[in-house]
Amino acid sequence: MNRRLRIGLLVVAGLIAAIIVAALVAMYAVLQPERFTALLQSQARASGLELSLAxxxxxxxxxxxxxxxxxxxxxxNGGNAPLIVAARGKLVLPWRTLLGGEATISRLEIEGARIxxxxVSAYLDTLPPRPSTAGAILPAIDAGxxxxxxxxxxxxxxxxxxxxIDAGxxxxxxxxxxxxxxxTADEAPYALDLATTPSLADGVLTLGDLDVDVVGKDRFSAKLHGDATWRGGADIGGSMAGRVTRTDAPPYxxxxxxxPANQQDPLSIALKxxxxxDHADLHLPPLALSDWWAGMQAGRPPTLPPVQGTIDATQVDVGSVHIKGLRVRATPGSPTPASTAAAPARSP
Structure with missing residues (x-):
């Protein structure tokens, strides 16, 4: 290698090293990790949370x-048990940050979290209640x-x-x-995909063009489409329709x-x-169902859920419980549904 070529290579190597050093200096000087850490902590503190890093x-x-x-x-704030503990995380920043732009976060990534x-429920209980007459809100999340x-x-x-979880x-x-x-705890995998265009105007939140896909691997898949509205409190309305495809049974x-709830009737869900x-036409009161489930979890004497309507099913499988010939007729006058189902049998 002649002397001129060696000098040229040294000059190129020097330029590359200078660019790398300059980039590192710029990265620390412009990005200023402490300001973004402070930004994230201040946003958490505004929500009544405390964020710390190891x-x-x-x-x-x-x-x-x-x-x-x-x-x-x-x-x-004031809580003993942490809501979330995560091994690693990343704040993805827009490229304009390198040019001294506003300190904003375009994406937050967390890995290995324990939630x-x-x-989380105890933290939500500390939040001030919203007046029942207050309209709907849309909590904006700038970063995915x-x-x-x-x-x-x-x-x-x-x-x-x-x-x-991946959210935009x-x-x-x-x-x-x-x-x-x-x-789930028994290692059954599930997947949920949701897409909608939210619109908030005059205290009414509309979830337009709402798509919901739910998949239980090797068991079923459900695709629903519709819309929903929320006017605050229990004033929730919506309509969706679609199809459930099952692996070992016909679709339905x-x-x-x-x-929505009114002065006489609670919030109600109609499911057909x-x-x-298999056929079912049910009316489900979600608040009463929640109270019923909480009572079952607390060890109250077992009762049938507060469901009204009809069910005709040749076969029902829920976990390890297998039921054949299920027929239910539950009317408003009889809060305890009558069933002519065959005795449940646990699958092997």
Whole structure:
């Protein structure tokens, strides 16, 4: 190699090294990890939460400007048990940040999180109640977020594992998407995909062009389309229709309607199912169902759920319970439904 070529290579190597050093200096000087950490903590504090990190955030430029987070813990103000504990996280930043633009976050990613349902419920109980006459709201989320390889717990009891949540930006008149994948405690995998265009005007929130897809791997898939409205409080209405496809049984059509509460009647859900051999026409009061389920969980004497309507099914499988020839007639005058179903038999 002649002397001129060696000098040229040294000059190129020097330029590359200078560019790398300059990029690193710019990354720390412009990104300023402490200001974005403070931004995230201030946003959490505004919601009554306290965010802490095990180590200071570290910046990176590839594939996008971002800050790597380690040892994330999120507490409610005054709460003992953390709501969320995550091994790692990332704040993805817009490229304009490198040019000294506004400190904004375009995406939040969390990996290996443990989410405690009891702690989250306790935090929600501390929030001030909204007046019953208040209209609907749309909590804007400027940044999309991703939660991966996480678990959902109730205290020390596992509810869901392998939780993966991917959500886009939530804003008025902007198409919002949400995907959730998880496995139950018995390792049955499920997936939920939701897409809608929310619109908030004069205290009324409309979820237009609402698509909901639910899949139980190797068992069933459900696709529903419709819309929903919320005017505040229990004033919720909606209508959806679609089809449920089952792996080992014929499909059936589903129509779902939600009637808002009024001075005489509570919030009600009407569910109609029509298949080749299975039919159901039910009215479900969600608040009464919630109280019934809470009582069952608390060890109250078992009772049938507060459901009105009719069910005719050749076969019903719920977990390990297998029922053949189910027939139910529940009228408003008889809160305890009458059933002529065959005795339940546990599947092997």
């Amino acid at each position: 180590n200071p955030a570290s910046p990176t430029l590839w594939p996008k400007p971002s800050l790597e987070l380690e040892g994330i813990t999120l507490h409610g 405690d349902v009891d702690a 977020f991703r939660v991966s390889r996480s678990t959902l717990l109730r205290g020390n009891r596992l509810l869901l594992s392998n939780v993966d 930006r939530l804003a008025n008149q902007h198409r919002f998407t949400l995907s959730i994948d998880a496995s 059509d589903v129509v779902l309607g939600v009637t 199912i029509d298949g080749e051999q």
